[in-house]
Amino acid sequence: MTRYKVGVVGCGFFGSSLAREFAAHPRFELTMLCDRDIERATEAAGEFGATPTNDHGAVAADATIDLVVVATPNHTHAEPALAALTQGKAVFVEKPLAVELSEARGMIECADTNGSTLMVGHIMRMMPGVRALAASVRSGDIGDVNAIETSRSRWIDTAGADPQWWKLDKSQTGGELTHEIHELDLMCWLGGDVDGVSSIATPEDGFRTTVVKFANGAVGTHTISTRSHTSSWDLTVNGSDGALRADFRTGLVQRFTGGQVVESWPIFDDADENQSLIDSATKTQKYNSGGGASSVWMQAAIRHEIDEIARVLDSGAESPLTADTDRALVVAQQVRLGQAEPADIRAAR
Template sequence: MINCAIVGLGRWGRALVEAAQNEPRLRITSAVEPDSSGAADFCAAHGLFPATSLEDVLAAPEIDAVLLATPHSLHKAQVIAAAAAGKQVFCEKPLALRRDDAAEMFAACRKAGVLLAVGHNRRFWPSMRALRAVTAGGELGTILHIEGHNSNENSQTVTQGWRLSPQESPGGGLTGAGLHVLDGFVSLLGPVRQVYARLSAREAGPPPLDTATLAIEFVNGVSATLATIRATPFYWRVHVFGTKGSAEVLDEVTMVLRKSGEAPATTRYPAVDTLAAELTAFADAVEGKQPFPVPEADVLATLTAFEAALQSMQSGHPIACHMACQ
């Protein structure tokens, strides 16, 4: 049994608590939440002890791991403190906004001999798993291009807080929604060489009306385009184009395969609880059964490209990824 504390009981933290009920090896016993009165009913309903602070949780010998569902600006200090206390760490994305900060966190956990798992739940979508398999298997031939889009109208209901802050959520929808696609790209094609990005802001809001668009070149020569809009209904698309065909993911269970001279073939996979799946992967990694399927190299490559995109939005010019973190 892996005894855990949840840090942050906002919408996503509560979703993690619910999902953990489907993984019997994880037992969330306590919670750290600044709005203790607002979380009191939830804690009572789920048998969570309301801890006073993260420091109290880290000092508790019975706690084996912490699940961080906090604003990313808090992650670095929290992850390093958890590592120093010998606690396993699961941290929601984005781990950081800077590649070097993320590298420090991984180094601290490695030195302490604990795991740092980053929660990119879209990697666990059955459709994205299938897309990685068909891309790596050579069925599409030589990969030439990839397109992606993630929009999420949740911003329509956000009128205050860190998600609207340019410092906490720079790049329009890129931090919240677009980063999922960027991580998906990296999982399929590896590191990025160059990014040319533009943020088109119509109204500051709230809710903000803006679009973020990226033109990307990967180290392996594949080109890409990515777009994200904060104020339109949810939409997801990742489409890989190769010399022998293309494969397009439209949601968490649907993939369309297209080949010359053949009708498009649509496959729908059985749905899974992706949050439970990533927590199961976390438990497997803690127990040493297999590595967590979001490797450090991918996290750092995604954040390197993210930094380059932000710099490009500011400068109006393409940014080479080897320059973005200097």
């Protein structure tokens, strides 16, 4: 059984969470950790017995490394990813693939040119209950899809945060629709090619609703908020013969027929992991700035993600981590640039 060597670029909150799970996984060996702050890289590398560096080029150039993981701030993904892809390495980029669509397309083209594997960390695709929901949709269990609704509305506590922190800078995050692209991604992943977009937001962009017209005639609606005093976090797919709904606040997926629940299953199979998801979804949220471990459910989702990475590296098989990696980013950029005409969307595809 092949054991793949990994280099992680970016040792902030999520980079450290990824590194922790790669180091513990039987199919991977964490060998190098990179951060522009060499002290942070050295501290993290000491925890895992890896080599520290502040040069992502050294990670890309290391002939022993099979997989490069990019977990730097959103607007800096392209450079380390391109360096590794050019060397023919497999690359896993934390979501979103990029802030600018042109950079995302550049990574995709570079991977194709060099025969490299490019994967994107749309981690909610890896939740077991969501994967089962997607499989049910694709098998035709609910008939032809006619509407998809997603939402993530909650209150983000930014009290005491450094005003210069990159997660508060839209030029670095791409804005909330891009930074928290998970639910928009689920909608676009399940909905298919996009023909048109419209969007409306409050003046401070604390509430935004985006409507997507899919090429197959279905309609998608996505609502996102960081200033909502109530919360919602869900995905609903309506079809001609039924519907499927994942509610992350209850940790449950339900199948409906004729307005009645006919089947249900948990989002995580493990009860503790599912309860951790419920607990996280129902409390006031903060953006994570680094240090400490992520929640039980997030670490579980990362493990599912890493299992899938191993499967892709073993076989080169099609995967939720490699499919339609920029589709939601097309929508997010169109909204950000105020381009909502179908012709603009088709040109961006």
